Amino acid sequence: MxxxxxxxxxxxxxxxxxxxxxxxxxxxxxxxxxxxxxxxPQAAQSEVMLREEFATREKELLASQAKAQELDDRLRRDAMxxxxxxxxxxxxxxTSLSRxxxxxxxxxxxxxxxxxxxxxxxxxxFIKQVIDKIGREEGFDLIFFEGIAFANPELEITLKVLTRxxxxxx
Numbered sequence: 001m002x003x004x005x006x007x008x009x010x011x012x013x014x015x016x017x018x019x020x021x022x023x024x025x026x027x028x029x030x031x032x033x034x035x036x037x038x039x040x041p042q043a044a045q046s047e048v049m050l051r052e053e054f055a056t057r058e059k060e061l062l063a064s065q066a067k068a069q070e071l072d073d074r075l076r077r078d079a080m081x082x083x084x085x086x087x088x089x090x091x092x093x094x095t096s097l098s099r100x101x102x103x104x105x106x107x108x109x110x111x112x113x114x115x116x117x118x119x120x121x122x123x124x125x126f127i128k129q130v131i132d133k134i135g136r137e138e139g140f141d142l143i144f145f146e147g148i149a150f151a152n153p154e155l156e157i158t159l160k161v162l163t164r165x166x167x168x169x170x
Contacts, residue, residue: 029157030144031131039162041169042126046119054112061104068097130164
């Protein structure tokens with residue numbers, strides 16, 4: 001039994017000794033994902049596009065809020081001199097408008113978040129493609145993108161990726 005264990009150890013030992021040598025030959029890099037998303041022109045373009053896409057709806061919401069505020073001010077200011085039916089009419093209109101505003105705000109937020117997530121996914125995919133291309137062109141064995149607790153600053157290639165992204169955005 002001891003001979004079998006010794007034979008297995010003799011056979012496996014060279015593999016363990018070769019691991020540090022193999023690891024030393026790896027070319028590693030990492031990308032600071034937060035910095036990349038803050039500075040990538042594609043992310044900024046995406047944000048501008050979303051603002052433009054939702055600007056009309058946002059203006060409509062602001063106009064509705066202004067109208068509701070105007071009705072509320074009118075009701076507070078003129079309630080004592082208004083007839084009961086006029087006061088009820090303005091109050092009902094304000095209640096209905098407030099309900100519509102809340103519903104429209106919720107729909108706006110949901111639609112904006114859905115579109116923002118779609119755009120973020122597109123930008124992430126594009127960034128991943130750029131990182132993959134840099135990795136192949138420069139012979140990297142492994143590039144870390146997210147979830148880095150610590151990395152030697154010499155391994156960081158974020159600026160290379162940003163430079164490539166800026167070049168591709170022109």
